[in-house]
Amino acid sequence: xxxxxxxxxxxRAIRAHKLRSTLTTLGVxxxxxxxxxxxxxxxxxxxxxxxxxSPDDRENVYGWAAPPDTNGGPxxxxxxxxxxxxxxxxxxxxxxxxxxxxxxVPTQTLSARNETIPRGSxxxxxxxxxVDAEDVAEGRQFRAGEREAVLNPAAAALFExxxxxxxxxxxxxxxxxxVNATVVGITADSQSRSPFEGxxxxxxxxxxxxxxxxxxxxxxRTRFSLVVVEATSQGTVDAARDQALAYLNSSASDASGFGExxxxxxxxTSLELLDQFQELFNVLQNFVVGVxxxxxxxxxxxxxxxxxxxxxxxxxxxxxxxxVGAQRRDILQxxxxxxxxxxxxxxxxxVALGLVAGYxxxxxxxxxxxxxxxxxxxxAVVVGIAVGVLAGLYPAYNASKTDPIxxxxxx
Amino acid sequence: xxxxxxxxxxxxxxSAPSTATAAGEPVDDAAVALVDxxxxxxxxEPVHALDGVTIDVxxxxxxxxxxxxxxGKSTLxxxxxxxxxxxxxxxxxxxxxxxxxxDRERTRVRGEKVGFVFQTFNLMPRLTAVExxxxxxxxxxxxxxxRHERAADILERVGLGDRLEHAPNELSGGQRQRVAIARALVxxxxxxxxxxxxxxxDSETGANILDLFDDxxxxxxxxxxxxxxxxxxxxxxxxxxxxxxxxxRVESVADRPGRQHGDAPARAGDGGEGA
Numbered sequence: 001x002x003x004x005x006x007x008x009x010x011x012r013a014i015r016a017h018k019l020r021s022t023l024t025t026l027g028v029x030x031x032x033x034x035x036x037x038x039x040x041x042x043x044x045x046x047x048x049x050x051x052x053x054s055p056d057d058r059e060n061v062y063g064w065a066a067p068p069d070t071n072g073g074p075x076x077x078x079x080x081x082x083x084x085x086x087x088x089x090x091x092x093x094x095x096x097x098x099x100x101x102x103x104x105v106p107t108q109t110l111s112a113r114n115e116t117i118p119r120g121s122x123x124x125x126x127x128x129x130x131v132d133a134e135d136v137a138e139g140r141q142f143r144a145g146e147r148e149a150v151l152n153p154a155a156a157a158l159f160e161x162x163x164x165x166x167x168x169x170x171x172x173x174x175x176x177x178x179v180n181a182t183v184v185g186i187t188a189d190s191q192s193r194s195p196f197e198g199x200x201x202x203x204x205x206x207x208x209x210x211x212x213x214x215x216x217x218x219x220x221r222t223r224f225s226l227v228v229v230e231a232t233s234q235g236t237v238d239a240a241r242d243q244a245l246a247y248l249n250s251s252a253s254d255a256s257g258f259g260e261x262x263x264x265x266x267x268x269t270s271l272e273l274l275d276q277f278q279e280l281f282n283v284l285q286n287f288v289v290g291v292x293x294x295x296x297x298x299x300x301x302x303x304x305x306x307x308x309x310x311x312x313x314x315x316x317x318x319x320x321x322x323x324v325g326a327q328r329r330d331i332l333q334x335x336x337x338x339x340x341x342x343x344x345x346x347x348x349x350x351v352a353l354g355l356v357a358g359y360x361x362x363x364x365x366x367x368x369x370x371x372x373x374x375x376x377x378x379x380a381v382v383v384g385i386a387v388g389v390l391a392g393l394y395p396a397y398n399a400s401k402t403d404p405i406x407x408x409x410x411x
Numbered sequence: 412x413x414x415x416x417x418x419x420x421x422x423x424x425x426s427a428p429s430t431a432t433a434a435g436e437p438v439d440d441a442a443v444a445l446v447d448x449x450x451x452x453x454x455x456e457p458v459h460a461l462d463g464v465t466i467d468v469x470x471x472x473x474x475x476x477x478x479x480x481x482x483g484k485s486t487l488x489x490x491x492x493x494x495x496x497x498x499x500x501x502x503x504x505x506x507x508x509x510x511x512x513x514d515r516e517r518t519r520v521r522g523e524k525v526g527f528v529f530q531t532f533n534l535m536p537r538l539t540a541v542e543x544x545x546x547x548x549x550x551x552x553x554x555x556x557x558r559h560e561r562a563a564d565i566l567e568r569v570g571l572g573d574r575l576e577h578a579p580n581e582l583s584g585g586q587r588q589r590v591a592i593a594r595a596l597v598x599x600x601x602x603x604x605x606x607x608x609x610x611x612x613d614s615e616t617g618a619n620i621l622d623l624f625d626d627x628x629x630x631x632x633x634x635x636x637x638x639x640x641x642x643x644x645x646x647x648x649x650x651x652x653x654x655x656x657x658x659x660r661v662e663s664v665a666d667r668p669g670r671q672h673g674d675a676p677a678r679a680g681d682g683g684e685g686a
Contacts, residue, residue, distance in 0.1 A: 001549055001550050001552060002549075002552055002554075005549055005555070009549075012537060013537070016537055316533070317535055317536075319533075320533045320534075320535060320546075321535075321546070321550070322518065322521075323492070323494065323521065323527050323533070324521075324522055324527070324546050324547040324550065324594065325518060325519065325521055325522015325523065325547050325550040325551065325598075326518070326522070326550045327515060327518050327519075327550065328514070328515075328518075330550055404494050405489055405494050405495060408529065408533060
C-alpha cells in the first residue's frame, strides 16, 4: 500500500467525524498553544531586558555591599561603605577606565521657569562617565565639580515647553533645601541606563556626585552604597571586576572592615546580572513547559481513547480491508497515520493559537518588541507527531490483529 | 475425532504429495482443492466444524454448497477464502498449499486469488462505488489512475458504468451487490466466493445477480456459492451437500432448459468417504 494513499484514506476517516476529531485534537492544541504563548512572552521580555544592556553597558561592573544572606536584584541590601578614595583607587587599576558612586537623590519637587512639578524619584547623582558622551543628543555630559545636570527627554518633557540646554532647574531636597543645576545636556532616549535605575523608561535627571553628594555629607565623610566601575573595554570587564574586588577586599580599602557587620561585596557585570535574571526566568519557563507537558499527555490520552473507539467502530471495515488483501502493516499504518494526523493538526492549530495569544499577551503587557522563537514552533510540530505515534500505536496494533472472520460478522 | 480417520489423516499429512487428491489427479487442474480438511474449535469440548472434507473445484466450474446451519458451510468458505487455516488436512488455492503459508502470504493470496461476495455486501461506507471496487488494488500498490481505470471498466461490465461516484448508501441492494461483485473481480481472481449472495435481495434482484453469475461463469470464472435456497443452488453445475462437517453427497444438476454445462465436468473428490 502506497504511503500517499494511506494518508488520503486516514484523512477521509478523520473528516468523516469532524466534531469528534476537533475535540480530540483540542488537548494538543491547548498544550502547544500554552507553551508557545509563554515562550513568546518570555522571549519578548528577555529581548526587552537584553536590549537595555547596550554595548557600553557591557563594559560596566555594578557593585554594592550587602549582608551575606540578602536576596534580590542589583543593589538589594546595599550599605554605604565605599569612600571617594576607594573609587579613586579602583580607577587606578589597569583594566578600569572609571569608577564612581551612584546615589539616588531624594527629592520633592523640580522647578524651572516658574513651573514646579512634584517629583519623588528619578534624580541620580553619579559620575560624568555614567551618561556616555555619544548618548547625549543635545549639549554635553555634565562635569564633576560643576552644578550641572543632564536630563533624559522624558524629564525635559515634564515642563511646558520642554527644557533645553541652558535652562536652570531647581531641585527641592528634603532637609537640605533647594539646589540649582544648569541643564547642559539632553540624552537621546529615556531608556534605563543601568540596573540601579530599574528597567523601565521614565523621566530622569543626572547630576554629578561632586558637588551634589559631597557638599551635603562633606567630602571626607562621603560613603556610597552603590558604585559603578567601567572597564577599559568589553573584553576587560571581568578583569576590571576582579581587580576592583581584589582592591576592595584588601586592607588598603576603606570599605573593607567598615563597621561591625560582615558585609559581602558584590560586584556584578551587567551580563552576570542578566544571567541571574535569566535563571529566574528559566525556572518560570520550565514550570510552564511542565504544565503544558501534562496538557499534551492528557491530549495524547484523548487521541488514544478516540482511536480505540474508532477501531472498534470500524471493525467491519477492517475486516473488509483484510478480506480484500490488506496486510497487517497496511492496517497498522492506516491507524497510526490517522493518529499522527490528529497530533500534527492539533499542534499546527496550537502553534497558530499560540502565536495569536502570544501576540495578544505581549501587546497587553506592553513589551516593545515581539520576539517569536520559531524553533519552538518546530518543536511543537515534532511533539505533535510523537504524541500521535504514541497514542496511535496501541489502537493501531489492536486493529491490525483483528481477525477478519470475526470482523466481517461484527455488526 | 469421529470415525477412525485419525491415523489416515496423519499419514496424509506426512506424505502429502503436492498434487494429491483422493482420486490422484494433479491439483494444478483445480482452482480449489481440499484434502481431508478438518477444522476443530475448542469450545469447552472439541467441536468439529469440518470433519474430513475432500473436494475439488475445477477451473471454470460453478459449485453450490448447501447445508443446514452448523453443517460447516461458513468454515468451508473461510478455509477456501484463506481467511482461516485447517486444523489438519490440506487446502490448495490455485495450486498453492494455504496451510504452509505465513499470515502475510495467505493475505496476499486472499487479495489476489480470491474474490469475496457477501450476503451483506460489505462495502466501505465512505468510499464511492469505483473506490470500493479499486480497494483490493490499493493493497497491491497499484497507482491511482490505473486503479480507477480498471475499477471503472469492471463496473461497466456489471452494468454500473453510470454509478461510479455514488456512495453505497446511494445505491439499491442489487446495485450494491454488483459493486461487491465488481470488487471481487478486479484482481481477476482464480476463484469467486459468494456467501448467500442473494440472501438480502428480493427475488427479482436476486435473479438478476444470479444471471450475472451465469455470465461470469460463461466467461470462464470459477464460482463457489454458499446458499440454503434450493432454486438458487440449482443455477450451479453441481451442489455439494454438507451435513455435520462432512460432505453428505455431491449432486450433479440436471440440464436445465436453455442452459448447457459447457466443458467443466461436474465432479467432486470422494469427499463422502468419511460419511
